[in-house]
Amino acid sequence: MSLPLVVIVNVSQESNARGTILWENAFADEGRIPFYVPDKVPWSKLIDALDMKWKHECQSTRGLNIQAKQYLANKLFGYTLPPNSDQPVSWAQFNREPLHGRNFTFWQWFNGIMELTKHKLNQPLWNDGLIIGFIGKVECREKLLPQPMKHFLLRYSDSEIGGLTIACKADKISDGGDVYNLQPHSLRDYNIRALPDRIRDVDQLMFVVTADNIVKPKNEAFGKYYSTPADNGSKSCVDGYVRTELMQTITLPQQTGNQLGGGNILMGGSEHASSPTTPVTPICSPLDQQLTPLNVTSSPSSIPSVQQQQDSRHASINYDLPDITDFGQAAQQQTSNIITNGSTTVASSVPSNMDYDDTLDFPSLDMNEFLTRSMH
Secondary structure, three states, rough: OOOOOOOOHHHHHHHHHHHHHHHHHOOOOOOOOOOOOOEEEEEEHHHHHHHHHHHHHHHHOOOOOHHHHHHHHHHHHOOOOOOOOOHHHHHEHOOOOOOOOOOOOOHHHHHHHHHHOOOOHHHHHHOOOOOOEEEOOHHHHHOOOOOOOOOOEEEEOOOOOOOEEEEEEEEEOOOOOEEEEOEEEEEHHHHHOHHHHHHHOOOOOEEEEOOOOOOEEEEHHHHHHHOOOOOOOOOEOOOOOOOOOOOOOOOOOOOOOOHHOHHHHOOOOOOOOOOOOOOOOOOOOOOHHHHOOOOOOOOOOOOOHHHHHHHHHHHHEHHHHHHHOOOOHHHHHHHHHHHHEEEEEEEEEOOOEEOOOOOOOOOOOOOHHHHHHOOO
């Protein structure tokens, strides 16, 4: 018999094919019935298989430590398990059912960060312990808050496949500082500008916390991976053109005096107030959105009494009614309108295009009753 073989018709199926081959190689018994693979395996065996796969793909002796294994267990089950747990894991949990609140499976996420890490641009950073990777936002915040300003660490994104984010402590919100998670970048982004160069560009990132809980200055940790010297002023022109270079910058949110509720805005976190660039939309009722006021001549600044409104409404409302001589036909075509005059709303079934006679005076007569008498 040959090694496991999976035929795919599109590159988008490659991740699932790799997961099938991993499950087959790791858990198929010798002398088994052809094509028979156990549907469930213990967590201890699965995490060991993932550790071996990680070391092989990344060509590194640095595999998954205890923190990484506990993080992966929490991602798969929703709670932490020790690496030696015999909790069963089904194939559906591994690569069929999406993770809670996500549109991808556990294996698709794991394979994505493995592809990101094993790339030649990021593999040396993993080998040096500069990428912690397997750490959640809560644990990341607990690790960085006690540190001084401008400390940061590198972690894998929870919400994107193959994404790496920078978590940093900055001093833009409060005197004590806060922890921010910058927008994740993928391998495509790092092919444009490598991760060490992006870190060098940002002044808010000065000291990196490594996987061994050692704090290093960024130039000491990443300096040997910088693609070009920091000063390009001495670079000669190429074919008569002045050399240019892409630079990365970040803009941390700042607290403003008119911020609603006085709450803080955390970049990349779960606590959000109104965005600094998002205007506040006035709240209006559905009735306000449906009403179209007619021509009202009363001043909105002064609110008359109810009696004054009844006495003057015939002089303050103009109707627009087409020239129809047959009032019986007009009565059949009439529609119900809502007329807003100051703070008083008067219900009427009068069509538009009708000039009211200013000489009439009947302050206590109902509008509907008057129109009915006029038509008859």
